[in-house]
Amino acid sequence: KAGVTQTPRYLIKTRGQQVTLSCSPISGHRSVSWYQQTPGQGLQFLFEYFSETQRNKGNFPGRFSGRQFSNSRSEMNVSTLELGDSALYLCASSLLAGGPTDTQYFGPGTRLTVL
Amino acid sequence: DQQVKQNSPSLSVQEGRISILNCDYTNSMFDYFLWYKKYPAEGPTFLISISSIKDKNEDGRFTVFLNKSAKHLSLHIVPSQPGDSAVYFCAAKSEGGSEKLVFGKGTKLTVNP
Numbered sequence: 001k002a003g004v005t006q007t008p009r010y011l012i013k014t015r016g017q018q019v020t021l022s023c024s025p026i027s028g029h030r031s032v033s034w035y036q037q038t039p040g041q042g043l044q045f046l047f048e049y050f051s052e053t054q055r056n057k058g059n060f061p062g063r064f065s066g067r068q069f070s071n072s073r074s075e076m077n078v079s080t081l082e083l084g085d086s087a088l089y090l091c092a093s094s095l096l097a098g099g100p101t102d103t104q105y106f107g108p109g110t111r112l113t114v115l
Numbered sequence: 116d117q118q119v120k121q122n123s124p125s126l127s128v129q130e131g132r133i134s135i136l137n138c139d140y141t142n143s144m145f146d147y148f149l150w151y152k153k154y155p156a157e158g159p160t161f162l163i164s165i166s167s168i169k170d171k172n173e174d175g176r177f178t179v180f181l182n183k184s185a186k187h188l189s190l191h192i193v194p195s196q197p198g199d200s201a202v203y204f205c206a207a208k209s210e211g212g213s214e215k216l217v218f219g220k221g222t223k224l225t226v227n228p
């Protein structure tokens with residue numbers, strides 16, 4: 001069974017631009033979550049989607065948004081990029097949303113560099 | 116406010132010895148805990164988890180211990196191998212149906228041959 005896939009793996013943008021990252025969950029997984037990893041803040045939760053609905057959102061500005069499609073694939077968008085948005089963006093999927101023992105499996109991440 | 120803390124940024128052990136990685140949490144609503152291993156430029160790889168109704172879970176060389184009263188968990192790796200060298204993250208999830216994981220800042224483990 002294929003794991004979580006993320007595209008692109010690497011991205012370079014300039015300040016003010018916008019970017020869209022894509023995530024395909026493990027087949028059959030219905031919940032997709034996004035995280036940002038930076039050296040200073042570690043891994044921080046961005047948002048979670050289940051059945052095309054955002055179920056939870058982390059403490060990030062409105063420039064960060066996402067969506068989920070009917071096939072569970074998800075995209076996240078960052079508008080008006082800032083230098084501080086440079087990070088590794090990780091997507092994770094789990095089989096059953098809300099189960100207490102659900103395990104999230106992570107993709108390889110998208111490394112975003114903002115110049 | 117850091118709800119999950121890994122107070123040791125790094126740990127170095129000899130091959131064959133035990134590695135013990137520690138994690139403390141402050142939120143009593145957390146009811147499920149996970150350990151992930153991460154190599155640079157890769158996503159975290161799930162290692163082992165434990166529910167708050169248990170105090171120990173074992174999987175091969177990896178054992179996680181949970182002390183709810185102390186809000187403390189630890190990951191034991193026995194015996195340690197050079198391939199175990201990576202950054203280890205402790206993560207916690209709270210009841211209520213959300214998949215949100217709260218991560219510690221990680222501990223870099225180096226296993227010396």
